[in-house]
Amino acid sequence: MFFKPQLLRGAALGAVMLGMVAPHAQAQTPDRKTALSANVGLLQYRGNMGSDFWNRSGNDLMVGGGGAITRYLSPSFDVALLGYYETYKFSSELRAGENFDARIGMVDLGIKLKLNNGKILKEESFIQPYLMGGGGMFLANSSGRANGQDFGINQIRRPEVFGQAGLRFRLSEVVSLDLTTSYHYPFTERVDNLYGPTVNPDKLYDRFLLHQAGITVALGKAKDEDKDGVSDKKDKCPGTPAGVAVDPNGCPLDKDGDGVPDYQDKCPDVKGVAALQGCPDRDGDGITDADDKCPDTPGKAELGGCPDADNDGVIDQNDKCPGTPAGVKVDANGCPLDRDGDGVPDYQDRCPDRAGPASNKGCPEIKAEAKKRLQEATKFINFEFNKAVLLPSSYPTLKDLAALMSEYPDYTMSIAGHTDSKGADDYNLRLSYDRAASARTYMLSQGVPADRIESRGYGETKPIADNAKAAGQALNRRVEFDLYLTGEPNSAEVKYGPAPTISELQKTPEGRPTAGKAPVKKAPAKKAPAKKAPVKRK
Template identity: 45%
Template sequence: MKNLSRLLLFAALVFFGTNAVNAQDKNNPWGISIGVNAIDTYPVGDAMANGMRGEFLDEFYNVDDHWNILPSVSTIEVSRYVGDGFIFGVRGSINKIDKLGDVSADDLAYYSVDGMIAYSFRDALFGEGGWFDPYLGIGGGYTFLDDVSSFGTANGTVGLRLWLSDNINLNLTSTYKHAFEDRYVKHFQHTAGIGFVFGGTDSDGDGIYDDEDECPETPGLAEFNGCPDTDGDGIADKDDACPDVAGLPEFNGCPDTDGDGIADPEDDCPEVAGVPALNGCPDADGDGVKDSEDECPNEAGPAANNGCPYADSDNDGVLDKDDDCPEVAGPASNNGCPEITVEVLEELNVQVRTVLFDLNKSTIQQDSQSTLDDVIETMKEYPNTRFLIEGHTDSQGRDEYNMKLSQERAQSVKDYMESHGLPATRLSSQGFGEEQPVATNATAAGRAKNRRVELSLIEDSNE
């Protein structure tokens, strides 16, 4: 017990006097630990009346009454990191058993060899470099108890490493060793030891171990933590945006040949001073278009027009690029095209109402085609205006027949207008049958007025 206390005291002094940052990993794959072990046969379950065994974990820390401790270094373990937090180890132990639970024993010699695969939770829980390193392990072993018996065990381990420095740790474990037959001794083995890790590699041969080398695959310089500085500008290649050309720190190691404050790799005109907004290229007229792409380098204009100002051919205040009618003046609200007035629309309707169809048909009479041609020419003067062609009938005849006839006549006018140069996107047609009379259907004159085609405007839904 005194040796265990001294070991713990020594470990604590080392721990508080150092910075713990590393662990057993690919850079220090080998580990060796020496220490003391304690054997306890009591808290293993299967309580016995004679006090040799108690309930599982009962009196787990009853050191004075149940623990068997050999007052010397009694445990040695060799381990190897195998990757992804897993470590394989082999441990050999000796002890002398003078207590089997509450029963005295006759100083039975104890020897064991155990293998274990352990998983460290250090990186997952606390991040790389943490000093607190808990782990779990499973494995098996073989125990020799004096010349009385020898037996195999299945082992489960809970352990903790406290990293005292880059290569030194304090290792504490509790291992339950289960013997599968009652005549053998299942027991707990506790260990406390000092561990050392080693085997660091220097993959690039630059004299700096990989665990401290920020560029472990490339030879470098100590002042750059193992990284090279190919162009010798005092900036390590890993931080140098131009590692093969000497440059300045403010440009991450890149040069600025034209001195315009823009590093050459980001400067589209590295030999001529320019402005940052154009990636280092000049802009004489300040229009945001670099001179090399500006068709009017001394006259400001938008990039969409290659640096030249836009024209307004009809002087209506709407630039030609936005003007749907660049040769005819019109308001901006109608994209530069003239807007049709109520008077013009009424005049169109006066004309279109005179359009005649063959009896009970949708065929336009030939005498009416010249009237429609005049209407079409006027409609072309308003290229942004959309028209609904309405067909109407009187009340004579069945409703269904009148509706069908009015739709067909409206469609016939629409087809005629499209065939004479009006875009289909500007026209729509709809029949209303006898639903919208403008005069009485009780007289012949009234019915004549109700048999008509009219034009109305279609308003854009987004207006």
């Protein structure tokens, strides 16, 4: 059974009516992926009898009809199933008296490349060019006169390939107009019944152009995820909660125009700010006027919207100590706390729980008796000969110093070791470091925290007596103990400067600093020993 024109005309009419009665239909989109098309067309032939490509003046003007089902794949591609039928007549001008009549149908599957893919043209462009290619079946019944003889009906069922160029015009959101031209190449030469060894035996010559015009409508329903009655494509406010009244753009209503939709606006009739759920805030302090105790002066929420210039938690009108530095704890009047009542506020008091004068940063001063114990301690610290090993006679003094530190918990102890000038500079420096460290180690064993005691060595660089005399050398061999407020500069460093290093000693004239040392006359010229060995000392 062959194609019937009545069926194709009916299909085309049905597609037109669908476009008219579907007011919510749109051109084919990701929301409406399936589309129907109905077309009218005009075939043109080229073959052994001649050609009427781009010219039908010599033949009767006849039209056919067709349709298509198209499925959206992506912004760039669609797939389409196409059908077309026409009764076609051709009279040859090259071969007098020869002609053919044919009922021709074509069913093809094609892939469409759309140029309105968002890269070349916008998807919603008015003009939407495209290209299509594919293949299918060429179906024909043909009869006529060829080679001087009449021929009966040739029934043709052969594959074909085709290529198509088209323009789609987006007439409205409902209907699109398509204008296309396609080139069909059926694998047959029997439409005009001219074939065989005497007529181009190596070529299949029967070819056709098909020009069509038609309409396309898309099927389906646009997505409306938030179900507000506005399609997702047009919805400028997707995700609107169910039941919320919206405007034509799909956005929630906002009666007072403050940018806060009515369904979220706690003050829907008064223009406000979004941060306060649509309620007004005259002074802009983030507190609604209804809750603000100082509505015309910016303030803090925790203070009822009233100002606190120094940020101490007491509003300005009640603050007796305005200008308190940031972060300082204050009492109910806004004045800095002074827990020990010494007149030094806690934020300036290095010892906030122990009273002391402001001249000592609020800490207890070291008593004269304690200073005396520190000064005399150096006399009782003794070491093994030429070593950093404490003699047991030193232990009582060090235990007393450990007890002294517990009396002054806000202080740190500095231990500084010194030597006389006998021996090599680097040896003396190491020995002074080691002896100070040895005293520190013993005090740590008595429970003094490690972060409250520091030791260092100055070698022979800080004499307190003349090294030219034995009595002066004995005084210079010493370990000094000092207390200083924790966090203040080290007392030994204040007194003597930074502890030296061996490399620093090597840069000074004659290998050591000369401050505090009497110059020593050189003996008559004699051959000096190759290297100065360490001198034994007590």
